[in-house]
Amino acid sequence: MTIRDQQREKVVALLAAHLLETGLTRISLRQLAEAAQVSDRMLLYYFPDKASVLASALERAAGQLATRLEELVPEGTCLKPAVLMSRLAALTTQEDLRPVMRMWVEVVAAARREEPFKTIAAGILEGFRQWLMPRLDLPDDERRDATTLAILAFVDGLALIDICAGGDAATRAADVAGLLFCK
Amino acid sequence: MTIRDQQREKVVALLAAHLLETGLTRISLRQLAEAAQVSDRMLLYYFPDKASVLASALERAAGQLATRLEELVPEGTCLKPAVLMSRLAALTTQEDLRPVMRMWVEVVAAARREEPFKTIAAGILEGFRQWLMPRLDLPDDERRDATTLAILAFVDGLALIDICAGGDAATRAADVAGLLFCK
């Protein structure tokens, strides 16, 4: 492990925390460098360009969510849509995961317009889709695919509500999820 | 109506169309001016600053959605959550309204970090909430509030799916909405 690799590791960890805290606001190279406690010159020594810096840091940050999801619904579990939906809604509106979800909304919005976010967002969504689908207790494949997408839509939509109307509103919406959906 | 007012009107119309087409990508003053077929100098003559330009144009663009919603569910209508939800989902995933929804996602994401988007987004969401609530056939006020937010979350989430996974995926998710929710 060279010094360069160690620094990359440290930088990625610091930047993931920075992005979760500030979102995609302060993401100029100079601002990222400050957050990572290195010079901007060195950031571009550790990484080929800004896109790579961001991709690494975002990937790291998104990992937090994946870990928590796996804890909540371990592999092999298979649940009815209503149950899975309300569990996921409850998890993602928890205080400590809200920054991840808010960041996710920003990444998707950025994905509409520019690389590297397009690739990053598509990859992350596809990952969650693959994770969710086998945990969904539905016989029909086509129906399971559509329901997976619908659950993801609802959960992601809660993050939008969170940003616009505050965490309380998102929590209230998450709470009715269980009642709203067919058992 | 002074020349200035006429120009303002023309500029707002052109910019609303521009923003729906390109999203929030090309929104530097010089790029907005080009889309509005005036010089950047004049843009800041018609409006006090960039924030006002954007606010006016975004408001105009969002108006399209409001009009279509009113046509779909006129005042006085009162529907069960499942019906309202699937109608709104079907409407907002229609080809011609997707640009509005995609833009909405971008506005919310920007709202996390900067004015004027914060104010604009909060205002627009509150508007839709006020619109939706009385059209929801639920006796309990608290429950109606939460369900309103949940419906908005789902519909907005569909826009996120649209951006990440394409319109087809969003449409499929919208289609199962009717089946997924309690009658």
Place this chain on the structure above:
DNA sequence: GATGCCGTGTAGCGGTCGCTACAGAATCGC
């Protein structure tokens, strides 16, 4: 001790950003 890669700081390139100073053109009331 010469050679050469690794790590780092300084300084700055060419560009875009939001915004403005200034002067000239057009249009108005009189």
Place this chain on the structure above:
DNA sequence: GCGATTCTGTAGCGACCGCTACACGGCATC
């Protein structure tokens, strides 16, 4: 016709952007 007000083009300010050229010290190898 004339002064005043309204409109518009030019040109540029200072700040920030992503990125890079270049020089330099340290370390390893031979």
